[in-house]
Amino acid sequence: MITQGVKVTDRCRACGGTTTVDVGQFFDEGMLCWGTEGQCADCSDGWCEQDCGPVTPENIRQALLQAHGAARLRLSGDVPSLVPVLQALRSARELSLGEARAQAAQLVETGFIGTLVEMEILAVHLRKRAIQVSVEPAASPRPNDNRNG
Ligand SMILES: [Zn+2]
Incomplete structure (x- = not known):
């Protein structure tokens, strides 16, 4: 499996605290997939999202490009x-x-x-x-x- 990920911090939409977000793209069984997973350090807000398809959300792509280069x-x-x-x-x-x-x-x-x-x-x-x-x-x-x- 080919995979690339990065951890970024963001502002929590619920309490304004610091959220740690894991984003990534991977190649699994012939499909391009992406995922994003966040957890706030200050409250219980969190999410986990994953999908497959030819188009990855641009914010995930940009985070990967910034962290790892093109x-x-x-x-x-x-x-x-x-x-x-x-x-x-x-x-x-x-x-x-x-x-x-x-x-x-x-x-x-x-x-x-x-x-x-x-x-x-x-x-x-x-x-x-x-x-x-x-x-x-x-x-x-x-x-x-x-x-x-
Ligand atoms: Zn929070």
Whole structure:
């Protein structure tokens, strides 16, 4: 199972105290799933939510991207035909043919950027059709990683 998670703190909607929230994305039995679980330190407020589907709520994606950085999916070999790429994209995401064409063109030109789990899922679908791809960290400007100084 491919999974990525992060703990963030938020303000409790019930008492205004500090809530610890666990958010994450994971890949389970061919499905992209996400979850969010919160518990207030100061009162009994808490929740647990989980769902599967091609679209993860944006606040969860942003929390993961901020904590772990983005991942980049690129083709690592020659692709003689875009047909298997289109098929892979359409099986991984719910896309119209037009959308799949646009995304295939983007994949060939620049690659995709997204969360690690999203990119790994696409990589699984592409590799199933014998398309060679790589997933690597996308360059992200982090002051702490600056080795020039
Ligand atoms: Zn509370």
